[in-house]
Amino acid sequence: MSIVIITGGSRGIGAATALACADHGMGVILTYNSSPDPANDVVDTIVEGGGRAVALKLDVADSSSFPAFADTVRTALQTRWNRADFDYLVNNAGYGLFKPISTVTEAEFDGLFNVHLKGPFFLTQVLLPLIADGGHIVNLTSATTRVTTPGVAPYASFKGGLDVLTRYMAKEFGDRRIRVNAISPGPIRTELGGGLDAEFETQLASRTALGRVGEPKDVANAIAALVSHDSQWINAQTIEVAGGFDI
Numbered sequence: 001m002s003i004v005i006i007t008g009g010s011r012g013i014g015a016a017t018a019l020a021c022a023d024h025g026m027g028v029i030l031t032y033n034s035s036p037d038p039a040n041d042v043v044d045t046i047v048e049g050g051g052r053a054v055a056l057k058l059d060v061a062d063s064s065s066f067p068a069f070a071d072t073v074r075t076a077l078q079t080r081w082n083r084a085d086f087d088y089l090v091n092n093a094g095y096g097l098f099k100p101i102s103t104v105t106e107a108e109f110d111g112l113f114n115v116h117l118k119g120p121f122f123l124t125q126v127l128l129p130l131i132a133d134g135g136h137i138v139n140l141t142s143a144t145t146r147v148t149t150p151g152v153a154p155y156a157s158f159k160g161g162l163d164v165l166t167r168y169m170a171k172e173f174g175d176r177r178i179r180v181n182a183i184s185p186g187p188i189r190t191e192l193g194g195g196l197d198a199e200f201e202t203q204l205a206s207r208t209a210l211g212r213v214g215e216p217k218d219v220a221n222a223i224a225a226l227v228s229h230d231s232q233w234i235n236a237q238t239i240e241v242a243g244g245f246d247i
Helices: 012-023 036-048 063-081 106-130 153-176 198-206 216-227
Strands: 003-006 027-032 053-057 086-091 131-140 179-185 238-241
Touching: 003 012, 003 063, 012 027, 012 036, 012 086, 012 216, 027 036, 027 063, 036 053, 053 063, 063 106, 086 106, 086 216, 106 131, 106 153, 131 153, 131 216, 153 179, 179 216, 216 238
Parallel strands: 003 027, 003 086, 027 053, 086 131, 131 179, 179 238
Antiparallel strands: none
């Protein structure tokens, strides 16, 4: 059984990805930060469906906690799957901030940086010895790196940095046959940044070729397909999953 770690797996795209990966027969380790109940609900759903899953606490903004988290992962792998490594890492955890550049504080800037770029960088570094040769890393970026959206400059900037980091990871980890790709969602119906009201959703749908906003499962299915062996020759790419947003 292949095993995937999904950060921020208690809700939204992360939860949908956990369910999609379980449907593909993978064991799932999902992380949460401050709310264990939604994470445990996802685990219960997977287990009730015949799968294996565990939820672990992780604050992606606190890189000093990563070595201890890796120890917790080692224990979970051994006790739940009798393994010393895992196969796939999905760097998904994140949050939104909608403010013009002129009003963003340094603390807000640093918070976004820690979660969206520094966190994936150092978490991947710490977990790399536990990733099996021939594994796969998926970084969640954003269509806001392509489509300029007022109010998300810091968020989009760090997601753009993660796009670049994806290619460097693919180059440096290639000797272990570890693929690294990015999935770049367009407008998705999640709680990110406070969610979508009806007016904003209508506006976004009108800018999308397929005439609607995305659902978390749309992105989750793409991630589950990308980590599978059927996609083993896709590497160092950023794949936009946006239904044709602003084309």
